[in-house]
Amino acid sequence: MPGPEAGKMTLAEQFRPHTFVEAFRFMGDHPGLLLSKTGGLLALALAALGIALVLALPLGLWLGHLHRGLFVAAGISNVGRALPSLVLIAFGLTVLGIGFWNNAVALVVLAVPPILTNAYFAIDGVDRDAVEAARGMGMTEAQVLRRVELPLGLPLVLAGVRIAAIFVIATATIAAIAGGGGLGDIIVNQATYGLAGVIAASLCVSFLAFLAALTLALVRRAVSPRHMPLA
Amino acid sequence: MLLGAGPVIPNFGSGTSCEVNNGWFCTSWVRAHWGDTLQPALVQHVELSVLAVVIGLAIAFVLALVGFRWRLLDPPIGVFSDFLYTIPSLALFQLLVPLTGLSVLTVEIALVSYTLLILYRNLIEGLRAVPADVVEAARGSGFTRMQTFLRIELPLALPALLAGLRIATVSTISIATIAPIVIAKGLGNPIFIALKQNTFKTEIFAAGGLAVALALTADGLLVLAQRGLTPWTRRARA
Secondary structure, eight states: OOOTTGGGSOHHHHOOTTHHHHHHHHHHHOHHHHHHHHHHHHHHHHHHHHHHHHHHHHHHHHHHHHTOOHHHHHHHHHHHHHSOHHHHHHHHHHHHOSSHHHHHHHHHHHHHHHHHHHHHHHHHTSOHHHHHHHHHTTOOHHHIIIIIIHHHHHHHHHHHHHHHHHHHHHHHHHGGGGTOOSTHHHHTOHHHHHHHHHHHHHHHHHHHHHHHHHHHHHHHHHHSOOOOOOO | OOOOSSOOSOOTTTSOHHHHTTOSOOHHHHHHHIIIIIHHHHHHHHHHHHHHHHHHHHHHHHHHHHHHHSGGGHHHHHHHHHHHHHSOHHHHHHHHHHHHOSSHHHHHHHHHHHHHHHHHHHHHHHHHTSOHHHHHHHHHTTOOHHHHIIIIIHHHHHHHHHHHHHHHHHHHHHHGGGGGGTSSOSTHHHHHHHHHTTOOHHHHHHHHHHHHHHHHHHHHHHHHHHHHHOGGGTTTOO
């Protein structure tokens, strides 16, 4: 948080790149603190992402399979985007109060739209000829979805999960403003941890987001349909 | 916290009974503080967002021209904008503070960063989707490369650009609520203050509601612009 004297400083006076060096020193001095706060953030983010996946993925896949609910899928994604993370966290705090699961609920609301919308459009966009061929071979609807549509649409489905994961990590950090705990606790509490601590925690949370994005990118690459030689 | 001028902090002691009891939504507070709290925050929010989207669009446009003309440069530009997009907003704001201080510049750099990925991707993909034979026909009928770009490729890429602009604008309005971590501006400011004032509900709902309404309004206006500028796409999909 800005101090009262900050407004009077010029840009040149505020230019302190050596803070990054101090931030790395902070990491070296307080590895336990950063690790436990990272753990707190990770627990919240994973819980929210897990719940969102369970809720949104089957619904999005099934609606996409039926080619129904375009209005619902597009509408949810538009409204979801218009809901600022801070507003969501603040509303959650006001209505539900402080707590791990209360924050998780707010994060789930944020994570559902990208997962649901991408799952819908992924399955909806699968080549209809391939689907018809599968039906012609006598597959049941569930088999068509599981063995044909899902493998073909998986890269796009995972792209949605990746966006949701980035959103959730970013917002789980913001949840600290509402007493959510985790790395955000350090980021919004410069009075206690100093700018070096704030920067250190910011670097940690950025690293975490990259790790999540990279993991999902690798999974996506691994499951992408390739031009395979026919066995 | 840097506070804006004026009595923005709700006075639990002397307000109406609704305000004193921190009721769910006190219209009396909203009426009393529209002029000194909500309206200035809304105006600041619009200014922050519009500036970010305009600068973001300009930068993304130049980057897209480069990436479109020299295909080799497309992957690095894409990876870089993806990299920026991945950094959590609260962290990016703080990471810029040692470099650009507690200033509007810090907020704008962060906001612009988040618009780049979407605008760049949509522009490039829009330009790439222009059918080769259309470009060929234009060149064949004597258009220069520049004329082909301005009068054929760019207009045909417009729907994709506008779709990206919608997402970028709404996201920017959303992320701008975090700006008060750096400077006391925008609709996030009353929310931050209310969270500190024992979660003053009315202020949170009023400012938060305004932020959502602003995002939806901006989205609606851009849809209208989309229809006006690219009438040929209207039949394709709503």
